[in-house]
Amino acid sequence: MRYLLCLIGGALIGALLALTAANSLQRRNAWPRAIMHVMQHELGQSRENARQGRCTDPSMGTAQAHLTLLSGDLERALLDPAAKDRVFGKYAQDLRNAVAAWDVNADCPHQAARLGEIDQACDACHRDYR
Numbered sequence: 001m002r003y004l005l006c007l008i009g010g011a012l013i014g015a016l017l018a019l020t021a022a023n024s025l026q027r028r029n030a031w032p033r034a035i036m037h038v039m040q041h042e043l044g045q046s047r048e049n050a051r052q053g054r055c056t057d058p059s060m061g062t063a064q065a066h067l068t069l070l071s072g073d074l075e076r077a078l079l080d081p082a083a084k085d086r087v088f089g090k091y092a093q094d095l096r097n098a099v100a101a102w103d104v105n106a107d108c109p110h111q112a113a114r115l116g117e118i119d120q121a122c123d124a125c126h127r128d129y130r
């Protein structure tokens with residue numbers, strides 16, 4: 001009986017520790033993952049707008065502003081401060097350049113093309129780092 005109780009107690013403590021570890025891992029990744037999800041939302045919404053010919057929608061300008069801000073945080077959010085990763089930095093800069101090239105006053109076909117290039121910049125980094 002005593003052994004059984006020890007076994008159950010040990011299993012419970014083990015489960016608790018695993019849960020705590022999983023939770024703190026989740027929290028550690030919360031910032032980079034939040035950045036990625038907001039960027040995905042802004043990009044997806046904008047591409048949908050462009051597809052439906054709503055390129056003068058004010059949300060396009062907001063999306064571009066958000067993408068500019070968020071893409072500026074990629075290195076800080078995803079890299080160890082001590083790490084210097086030139087390739088990662090290049091992918092991040094490529095994304096920033098693509099976002100800067102997006103002119104929200106251009107006509108729909110042009111905006112759609114720029115948004116496609118932004119999407120490619122996301123994918124390029126994901127191929128190597130995700």
Ligand code: HEC
Binds near residue numbers: 041
């Ligand atoms: C410079 C590199 C880089 C660029 C550029 C980049 N990402 Fe990511 N992305 C990552 C990495 C690394 C991960 C994995 C992060 C993790 O799991 O903690 C990721 C993960 C994601 C995820 C999944 C997040 C999750 O909850 O697991 C989404 C969605 C995403 N990125 C969207 C985007 C979009 C949209 C863009 C472009 C606007 C983009 N990313 C540009 C590096 C990048």
